[in-house]
């Protein structure tokens with residue numbers, strides 16, 4: 001299969017986007033020979049229903065600043081605010097319809113796979129796309145973990161595991177750092193850091 005027949009996607013809250021996301025996307029892309037990665041920010045992530053999430057528009061603008069120097073990266077508004085709560089299964093169905101000739105590769109960190117049993121219709125997902133699980137510090141894919149032990153064997157055969165340079169960076173940590181006046185320089189692109197400062201994001205009440 002050549003690179004034009006493949007499409008990588010990475011979903012998330014991106015509140016804010018950081019180098020962990022960018023490295024995951026780029027390393028998975030190159031490793032699997034894919035020419036395009038679509039970032040899909042979720043306006044209303046189902047697993048963060050009780051948490052305050054920054055306006056989708058701000059998160060998209062930060063993503064735009066973060067990806068603008070990489071021609072292989074794009075942003076999709078498939079999980080934009082007009083859609084209500086967005087579920088990965090519905091998003092993948094829409095992507096598949098819009099790109100019938102492409103195989104979809106769904107990139108996620110190891111932490112995300114460990115919550116897969118909470119995703120809507122997750123058992124069907126593996127038939128719709130190829131899971132690409134990238135390494136993330138503090139999360140190991142130990143097959144005796146109850147969530148992983150429950151996954152059928154064909155999941156393991158279809159899943160790609162990609163080792164990336166381990167980046168102990170999370171949006172939660174970045175939000176906490178800003179709220180407590182600590183530096184976030186070098187954890188995310190400088191343009192995103194400036195955007196956060198200029199727009200007074202994460203200054204208070206966003207610590208989760």
Ligand code: ATP
Pocket residue numbers: 010011012013014015019020021024107108109110111112134135136137167168169170171172173
């Ligand atoms: P939060 O702390 O708010 O949950 P996050 O840093 O985990 O933010 P998300 O937007 O939740 O970022 O993650 C989107 C996707 O990127 C998920 O699949 C997640 O596993 C992956 N990801 C995020 N940070 C990293 C990282 N440092 N290394 C590898 N994968 C990551």
Ligand code: MG
Pocket residue numbers: none
């Ligand atoms: Mg997360």
